[in-house]
Amino acid sequence: MICCGLILLWLTLIPALFRRSALFTTMLCLASVCLAFGFGRVLFSSAPQICHLQLATLPLAIQFEVDALAAFFGCLFALGFPLGMLYGHFYLKAHPGEGAGSHLFWLGIMMISMFLVLLLRHILLFLLAWELMSLASFFAILFDRNNRQTRSNALYYFVMMHLGAAVLLCGFALLYLNTGSFSFRNLVFAGLAKWLLIIGFAFKAGFFPFYSWLPKAHPVAPSHLSGLMSGLMIKTGIFGIILVLFRSEWQAIELYILLAVSLITAFNGVIHALTETNLKRCLAYSSIENIGLIGVGLCFWQLGILFANPLMSALGLAGALLHTLFHSTFKPLLFYLSGNILLATHSLEIDSLGGLHKNLNYTSKLFLLGSLSISALPMFSGFISEFSILGAILLGFNSHSLASTLCSVVAGGVFAFVSALVLIAFTKLYSIVFSGEARSEAASKAKEHPLGLLLSPAILALLSLVLGLFGKLGLAFVSPLCITLGISQSQLVGLGGLLRGISLILVLLLLVSVILFLLKSRLVKHSRHSTWACGYFKGSPKLQYTGMAYINPLAYFLKPLLHSPKLHQEVQGYFPRELNYREELFDYLDKGLIASLCRWLGKFYGLFSGIQNGKTNSYITYLLLALLALLFWVLGVPR
Amino acid sequence: MILNLFFMLVIPLLFVGIINKTKAIWAGRKGPSLLQPLFTFLKLLHKQEIHSLSSGHIFRWAPSLALTAVFFAALFVPFGSRQACFGFKGDFFLVMSLLALAKAVLVLAAMDTGSSFEGMGASREISFTAFLEPAFLLIIGSLAYAGGLERIGQLFYRHTVNIYNEWSVIIAVMTALALFIMLLVEGARVPFDDPATHLELTMIHEVMVLDTSGPNLALVHYASALKMQIYASLISYFLIPEGMGTLGITLVFLLGSFSLAVLAGLVESLMPRFRISRNLELVIIPLSVALLVLAALIVHNMGGF
DSSP: OHHHHHHHHHHTHHHHHTTOHHHHHHHHHHHHHHHHHHHHHHHHHTOOEEEEEOOSSSSSOEEEEEOHHHHHHHHHHHHHHHHHHHHHHHHHHHSOOTTHHHHHHHHHHHHHHHHHHHHBOBHHHHHHHHHHHHHHHHHHHGGGTTOHHHHHHHHHHHHHHHHHHHHHHHHHHHHHHHHOOSBOSSOOBOHHHHHHHHHHHHHHHTOTTSOTTHHHHHHHSOHHHHHHIIIIIHHHHHHHHHHHHHTBOOOHHHHHHHHHHHHHHHHHHHHHHHHOOBHHHHHHHHHHHHHHHHHHHHHHHHHHHHTTOHHHHHHHHHHHHHHHHHHHHHHHHHHHHHHHHHHHHSOOBGGGOOOHHHHSHHHHHHHHHHHHHHTTOTTSHHHHHHHHHHHHHHHTOOTTOHHHHHHHHHHHHHHHHHHHHHHHHHHHHHHHHHSSSOSSHHHHTOOOOOHHHHHHHHHHHHHHHHHHHOHHHHHHHHHHHHHHTTOOHHHHHHHHHHHHHHHHHHHHHHHHHHHHHHHHHHHOOEEEEOOOOTTOOSOOGGGSOOHHHHTHHHHHHHGGGOBOOEEEOOOOSSSOOOOOEEEOOBOIIIIIIIHHHHHHHHHHHHTTTTTOOSOHHHHHHHHHHHHHHHHHHHHHSOO | OHHHHHHHHHHHHHHHHHHHHHHHHHTTOOOOOTTHHHHHHHHHHTSOEEEETTOOHHHHHHHHHHHHHHHHHHHTSOSSSSSOSSOOTTTHHHHHHHHHHHHHHHHHHHHHTTOHHHHHHHHHHHHHHHHHHHHHHHHHHHHHHHHOOOOHHHHHHHOOOOTTOHHHHHHHHHHHHHHHHHHHHHTTOTTTOOTTOOOGGGOSHHHHTTTOOHHHHHHHHHHHHHHHHHHHHHHHTTSOOTTOOHHHHHHHHHHHHHHHHHHHHHHHHHSOOOOGGGHHHHHTHHHHHHHHHHHHHHHHHTTOO
16 A cells, blocks of 8 residues: 555656646645555554565665554655645645746655655665655755745755754764664664764754754745645654654663753744744744654653653653644644735735735634644644643652652743743734734735635644544544553553543533623624724824734843844934834854854865966976875885 | 532622722722622623724634633632532643633734734733743642642642641742732732723733723623632632531631732732833742742752751
């Protein structure tokens, strides 16, 4: 079934070459159905499947292995790709570009390579697939290639991915040296190799301090691709990290380091998501924050094993996997809708939007669902996973072990702080973009899109609502993998019972609030009037609160952590005609560390730039010097 | 269970009435009747609603959802009987999130009107969450430290103040202090917010619901009072010794809530409102107090001092 799906996926490349986007999407859907069935069967039967592929021309047999881990992520991808491409098809139609053919082709390659990454357990082939994934996504980002910003940001992504791949290569090379085997199917990762592998995967997942490619690559990629990359592709990094965590022994101190890194990732991601003014960049930072939360869950999985607390370990892992699942529903949803906003208003700067809930009625409602899900509010999917992770953290508060309590204090405090900040960031995002009155002409003239652009967001929104109301469904999806990763069935049953109780309460809550609302709107008369402005009238939309103003009380605390150079003119004269003010937010890591590193590297290479100076006489001098050196060498070597 | 529901419906508005009465008596006035908030509530239910022209669907359903969310959160907190209506191990996160949901939809509704005043209120109100959520979590953590994670009601009920054990007193006093500050912040009371102020620029909660009117306003008022009462009842469950009869529990609960309302009224009478721009720094107090409690517990457990 899986092989059949993969072959179908290869065949999709043919219509892609001929720019037949509709055919491409249909074939992709077919392939995904095959793959979803195949992976689903392996996941729920929990018996690993191995198939060999002997190619006559190749000296090595290609071995696909479908274990529960691969099957879980495979299912995610097989569900996410068709929805993404469905949206992508309509997006490309509404936003035609010259590179559509090659874009589709590379998109197809990217999807194939993402599946291959999951299936291959041969070091060289795995690295090849990994490389292909980065390369294909790089070319796919270049859809809008005439834009200079796109080219430079895509190149940044490319370089970062290759740094990650280089670290990964070192890790695998070390592994090979230690074991002498190219297959890492049943290997135990140890020593330096496991750290190198973790770092290599962390580049892809977007952990601190390797995340800086996300806020650069996502805004310039076409929206369906940003959704696919942020929702699904970074999960290959999580896949790798789970693999490494599972297959190696971890000391307490190592886990503390990983926990600290995850917490920093989440915190750093969310403060940037809070202050960022570009919609897609904000979503990219929020992906980093979500990856951090998944990391926290994974750390508590391992910490639970370390502290001999099986329930903590179960809740941590289940929470992390649930969050992985949910993040791949609500994050693509938000990215696709930001694509709708871009198409309607040609702007992603949130302070120039506003009031879109009137013109983009359905988009606004779906975006609201996505925002509430990502803010982990009850009735929406993010809540279930954060509940589980927080449960793991809370179990650490016990009087037997100081280490466990301290871990929980730090993790719990940061976790709650982060989740509150996410709430602030997303209420800000929704209310500045959709609420109130339009702040620009483009926003006031926006038109709602046809069904095609709303279809896959609607499916995703529904999915995230259903998964949020019925947490047991999500748990049923992740529990086979949890059991394979060493969690006992009884712990999961306990969690399942809890989630069933919660969903009962939440459904009741939804019903009661709907009844209350209907009753009220039935019985109460209402009239419409302009907003109260304290006696003034004819207010301008410019008087509305802006995004920066909204977060101002908190920005006071976060200022030391954010790098924001300001440019403003001094007021001159009694009646100043015009004033300019400009404030931009930068990432310390990107503008500080990486930029200065690049400068140093540039300076270092600059030392050698004098060698090739374009003068013939100096080249002849090099030749002479080389000949002389050779002569001395030949004469000097003793016979 | 019925007792819980009865008190949930009756006490919150009475709580606000007691605060107002205390303030009036302290100022030498006779003051409105204790039931005045209830009368206002009933009066508002009969009024017509006015919706802002800028607002959309959220503005309409937000108050109902906010009230339901707070109500469901209150179902997990015992009100006068030994057990809450609902409860499971680790339910505090659901309570916390339900309160956050109520706050979030009200903030979205405020932003929906496009008014800069309401934006200001919304921004101030939601900023408090950033420091209150960790504080709440750490308080729960410190209560769970002694005997494992339990239902939220049990966590507070189980902790008994024993005057012969100075540790239990320290922990109870400090935790109660943190929770009381949270009550003042969440209930939008002086010194963090002044519900009686007349200038929009200095309001927080009141300005956020500036455009809300009629039954919607009634729901918001009730939700806010109920939210205050949740904290008050958590604090009063500290005082209940283990093994007390049902009648005793109810009495202690009522007495505790009453005295907390009086205390809140006294604080309002005696303290001026803090500077708005420095408000958030003071909201960190519960967080630091919660950390202190935890530190004290850990040190005590390790056999220090």
